[in-house]
Amino acid sequence: MSDDAHLISLRDEVRTWLEANAPKGWRDAYAGMTHAEFAQAQRDWFQTLVRGGYAIPHWPKEWPGGGRSLAEQKVIYEELAQADCPRLLLSFVSTYHAASTLMECGNDTQKARYLPRILEGETWCQGFSEPGAGSDLASLKCKAERRGDVYVINGQKVWSTMAQYADKCLLLVRTNSEGAKQAGITFLLMDMKAKGVTVKPINQIQGDQEFCEMFLDDVEVPVEERVGEENAGWAVAQATLSSERGLTLMELSYRMRGALRRVAGLIRQHGRENDQGILRDFGQLVARVDSACAIADQFLLNRMNGIERVGDASVVKNTYSRVLREYSLLGLRLGGLEEQTRHAITYGDLNTGNWMADFMNSYAWTIAGGSEEVQRNIVAERMLEMQREPKGWAA
Numbered sequence: 001m002s003d004d005a006h007l008i009s010l011r012d013e014v015r016t017w018l019e020a021n022a023p024k025g026w027r028d029a030y031a032g033m034t035h036a037e038f039a040q041a042q043r044d045w046f047q048t049l050v051r052g053g054y055a056i057p058h059w060p061k062e063w064p065g066g067g068r069s070l071a072e073q074k075v076i077y078e079e080l081a082q083a084d085c086p087r088l089l090l091s092f093v094s095t096y097h098a099a100s101t102l103m104e105c106g107n108d109t110q111k112a113r114y115l116p117r118i119l120e121g122e123t124w125c126q127g128f129s130e131p132g133a134g135s136d137l138a139s140l141k142c143k144a145e146r147r148g149d150v151y152v153i154n155g156q157k158v159w160s161t162m163a164q165y166a167d168k169c170l171l172l173v174r175t176n177s178e179g180a181k182q183a184g185i186t187f188l189l190m191d192m193k194a195k196g197v198t199v200k201p202i203n204q205i206q207g208d209q210e211f212c213e214m215f216l217d218d219v220e221v222p223v224e225e226r227v228g229e230e231n232a233g234w235a236v237a238q239a240t241l242s243s244e245r246g247l248t249l250m251e252l253s254y255r256m257r258g259a260l261r262r263v264a265g266l267i268r269q270h271g272r273e274n275d276q277g278i279l280r281d282f283g284q285l286v287a288r289v290d291s292a293c294a295i296a297d298q299f300l301l302n303r304m305n306g307i308e309r310v311g312d313a314s315v316v317k318n319t320y321s322r323v324l325r326e327y328s329l330l331g332l333r334l335g336g337l338e339e340q341t342r343h344a345i346t347y348g349d350l351n352t353g354n355w356m357a358d359f360m361n362s363y364a365w366t367i368a369g370g371s372e373e374v375q376r377n378i379v380a381e382r383m384l385e386m387q388r389e390p391k392g393w394a395a
């Protein structure tokens with residue numbers, strides 16, 4: 001079978017499977033759920049995708065549904081977007097961040113223990129950021145002291161997505177305060193049920209509690225749960241972070257294109273089909289969404305051809321987050337006061353059906369996974385080779 005014929009046949013297969021299995025009317029079902037019910041609905045959808053073989057196309061081929069080429073992954077993501085399925089928020093860190101960390105840097109015991117559990121639904125969170133360490137992650141202070149065969153952890157983490165439901169945490173800790181900041185960081189796999197772990201969900205402006213603060217008081221983590229060597233965690237963290245940008249944003253860009261019909265639906269619903277201003281703005285939005293998808297496609301092509309440059313993923317991310325804001329703003333304008341004030345909170349972070357929540361949440365996308373300004377720095381300094389920002393610069 002030619003490559004093209006194979007991809008067409010895969011598309012048919014995924015589309016047929018989604019017609020039978022994609023959750024129908026999930027926006028209505030999600031609206032008014034408690035947060036815990038939302039988490040359960042996410043678990044159920046993840047397990048359905050695992051059974052169908054579409055949950056982890058980016059994993060190696062020994063895993064069910066894994067071993068898909070980038071072109072095949074693109075087909076799967078496009079079809080998921082086209083079928084307007086809920087996004088997997090709860091298992092995102094497990095299947096991307098935890099999996100890529102374990103596959104690239106975990107030892108055989110860690111891989112054998114944790115990768116199957118992820119497919120069974122074990123939830124992971126990421127404990128990197130701290131109140132004083134976000135963009136400048138290497139400044140982190142959460143301290144780990146080695147006592148025999150355990151590390152004893154004390155400190156605070158913040159913005160950990162879905163930590164309130166997590167079983168395990170990808171944790172960065174400081175094991176040495178001498179010398180370069182990056183050279184004293186260690187990477188641990190922490191049990192979230194361990195004594196001394198306190199998780200406090202953060203109430204967000206849109207009514208969600210997507211992320212949490214984490215307080216760690218004398219938490220013991222066995223030394224065998226360390227990934228890589230002591231003080232060599234910075235390199236391991238790069239494996240975690242590299243999974244965050246890029247392909248996942250391709251999926252999101254396509255989801256936005258699939259969701260343009262929701263904006264068109266709103267135009268009709270509010271009788272604005274002849275409103276020239278709205279039609280102009282909608283036309284501009286369609287072009288912007290198309291350009292975001294084209295940029296994501298180019299990124300994928302570069303990766304497939306082995307010519308991805310430092311900064312390519314940053315361009316995809318910044319484009320996506322800006323266009324997402326324009327998309328949700330137009331939905332909000334069309335919906336008027338009714339849309340802004342009356343809709344039930346629906347959890348999940350995009351295309352929830354609540355335009356006000358989606359608009360407010362679009363701002364989070366210019367911060368999560370590395371802020372917009374920091375992405376611009378990467379493009380300027382490492383892609384365009386402009387002069388580097390002076391070290392220790394402060395306003």
Ligand SMILES: Cc1cc2nc3c(=O)[nH]c(=O)nc-3n(C[C@H](O)[C@H](O)[C@H](O)COP(=O)(O)OP(=O)(O)OC[C@H]3O[C@@H](n4cnc5c(N)ncnc54)[C@H](O)[C@@H]3O)c2cc1C
Binds near residue numbers: 126160211
């Ligand atoms: C929705 C969401 C989910 C998240 N999930 C997680 C998670 O699961 N786990 C986790 O560990 N973290 C998570 N984060 C945290 C995220 O990684 C940080 O918010 C991000 O790295 C920015 O760090 P900060 O919030 O400390 O802001 P700061 O680093 O304090 O930045 C503040 C402002 O200063 C700007 N700035 C900082 N440095 C520079 C510079 N050198 N040049 C120009 N401008 C600069 C920034 O762009 C920003 O506008 C999440 C964040 C969000 C919004």
